[in-house]
Amino acid sequence: MPSPSSPQRRPGRPRAGSEDKRARILAEAFRLFAEKGFAATSLGDVAAAAEISKAGLLHHFGSKEGLYTAVLEQRDADDFVGMTDIGDDVWAYLDTWVDLARDNARSPEMVRLYSAMAVDGVEADHPAHRWLHQHFARAVEATADAFEQGKAAGTVHPDAPSHELARTVVALSDGMQLQWLCARADAAADGREVTATPDHTGLPLDLAAQMRLVVDLIAARWRRPA
């Protein structure tokens, strides 16, 4: 006699208007991959979280790798750096990097997922590699372009090494995220409440402020009055 308080689903197509399971699975997979990493998250974990069977999950995504790439593609849609219309003001564009850091500080799961994918993806045969490669290429090129346009507009010293500076901004963003995640985990483990509010996190590391510092460093060296 099945308990009436656990109305488990029977096989068969669900009634119309039911939850969009595919979206639910993507959301839960995103969360779990970010929390525990890709390799350490099983299809069973994701299925349980999405309240569907493993077989049901595979029906939608075919394989674990299929699920992974679907999550990646969805995340790519949210990725806005390299997309924003930069105009020709590099320094305003660099501010969007600082803003991005501030946004990231609000969604540590996202940061965790990104970092995990970034390390997994360095291997050329990994499913995430193509994604990572494009991500780096887009971010670096967009930023380098911004510097070049700044030179054309006269707001950047013509000797500034655009490409190398762009790489620096991207690397700093990634590396700082690692330190921030580590500090955050420490704080959480110590039982200290880690507030979700972005402006004062109580952490010894302010993601946005650190980005600001480097942007200012670059500006101090290469900015030209317009």
Added chain:
Amino acid sequence: MPSPSSPQRRPGRPRAGSEDKRARILAEAFRLFAEKGFAATSLGDVAAAAEISKAGLLHHFGSKEGLYTAVLEQRDADDFVGMTDIGDDVWAYLDTWVDLARDNARSPEMVRLYSAMAVDGVEADHPAHRWLHQHFARAVEATADAFEQGKAAGTVHPDAPSHELARTVVALSDGMQLQWLCARADAAADGREVTATPDHTGLPLDLAAQMRLVVDLIAARWRRPA
């Protein structure tokens, strides 16, 4: 009749003067963890590489986690940033960061292992977390100390934010390693020979040069003539 060309070992203690299996296992584990990541490397893989049985491996290290921490401890012994005698010249100390980047470019497996551990270790309950925390703390504090000593010696502007600059250097080092690994994997996948020589790698990314760039950026803003 066992082939004479495959003299497989029989059970029992090996003859005196044989290979130091423990060291061999550590070396192979290091290599494999770096190549494929911790989770994706099985005890069987390591055992096969070290030419010992799985049971023999477990005899030395007790568990997979035991092996992991042993590898970590060995790596720590080689970790020299934060250890070097910095004297009171920050700018010379920052050069050791550039040198470290140059060294790292010679051992991509090391870089890969470090990056993998860095991401795994952000989780507070992961076996590598303590290691990562100490690693960050040591690197940042040593560098921050160097800036502070520079202030005392008068070679650094008193308003320089030592701690934040230190974090920047560490983050840049980590983040740039990620881009470098990615670029390297791309080059290797394209069949282009990736030369082991450090001075010209043929890569679109020179690890040491990128570090140099940021060090110069910091110096341009905060250095004081002695």
Added chain:
DNA sequence: GAATTTATCGACCGGACGGTCAATAACTTG
């Protein structure tokens, strides 16, 4: 309303993985 398509399930499979155990052979100690 019959046939088809779609979403879901439970059961199952083959394999890998981390780990245990008893046996064996070389050294170490008495």
Added chain:
DNA sequence: CAAGTTATTGACCGTCCGGTCGATAAATTC
């Protein structure tokens, strides 16, 4: 030389994992 210790093996175990298969039921098409 006998007893104990140490390094090693092959065989085995329980578990979990990614994936397949056939059944089922709602929705859709004809």
